[in-house]
């Protein structure tokens with residue numbers, strides 16, 4: 001018999017059953033059919049017999065050796081026995097146990113190494129503070145839009161990328177990551193989902209979908225509603241930051257519409273074509289509204305679909321004409337032909353909370369013409385420059401008065417103290433003057 005049996009029972013009927021189950025001729029053919037061995041006590045199904053026999057009899061296949069240690073191979077049922085001598089495809093039970101233990105030791109070591117890397121990151125993240133007053137205008141707008149989506153989770157808790165899916169019509173990942181890269185949002189490994197962070201070749205990686213982000217406390221006022229509420233009413237003057245954010249948002253709004261049109265026509269734009277389209281759309285949005293760009297997307301997608309039905313065009317080659325068609329439409333419009341602006345947002349296609357923030361603060365929406373939007377932001381910026389002139393005059397007065405009075409050092413020390421306390425340059429200048437009238441006489 002090619003199978004060696006080891007009994008864990010002394011019951012003669014069980015021993016007989018096991019011997020009959022495994023009995024084979026010189027060719028490895030079993031002498032009896034499994035169904036002929038049944039019923040055996042409570043076992044009536046052929047499929048259950050092998051498992052029952054395993055309870056009291058271990059079987060080792062004489063035709064197989066473990067490919068790791070050359071030891072005997074234990075088998076579970078008839079189908080696993082081999083008819084000719086060979087090395088096993090899997091390790092024997094002992095080798096498997098050893099491999100499992102080695103694997104567990106390795107996993108525990110790499111968990112410990114990972115913990116060691118993450119603990120200081122978590123500690124640093126928890127002790128970081130930022131100055132809300134110094135945040136860029138576009139960062140503030142994105143934070144307001146995130147807050148509109150997730151409420152107190154922004155100011156008191158933690159949140160994930162998925163929580164921000166409805167930031168724009170094309171999701172929120174790019175915008176959240178932007179704040180993360182700027183250090184406005186931080187990640188705390190201690191509260192991330194399991195397996196969010198991992199080591200690969202000694203480098204620390206993370207899966208951003210599993211990461212948890214948070215807004216660190218303000219330098220002066222800490223975390224929470226009161227600290228953040230000042231940002232709701234701050235003066236926004238950075239034309240470049242606001243313009244770029246508006247274009248980023250609007251491009252997303254137009255691209256969402258193009259994807260929708262392409263899916264209706266079964267058109268597939270490759271990444272290169274999409275990049276060209278985004279460039280053209282961004283260019284167009286400096287002059288036209290999102291709705292006007294939707295109209296162009298609708299037209300070029302429809303025209304490409306019509307082209308695809310011609311014999312010398314495939315669906316792919318027709319779709320590849322879309323970027324050029326968009327440029328063409330923009331050229332026609334630039335030459336004076338009117339673009340429709342009453343195009344409506346498709347039902348399932350949201351404006352997103354960033355769109356709502358632009359609407360609340362500046363009254364902008366999909367019908368706002370790009371040229372007007374850019375002009376609006378530029379006018380905010382020139383108001384900002386006026387403030388700059390006043391500030392520079394204030395600084396000149398401050399310096400001249402203290403130089404004339406020979407009191408530069410105490411004045412600068414008082415000013416520096418206030419800046420260190422977190423005041424802006426302008427506020428610190430005014431406070432120094434107000435608190436120390438003697439220095440300026």
Ligand SMILES: [Zn+2]
Nearest residue numbers: 066069092095
């Ligand atoms: Zn082995």
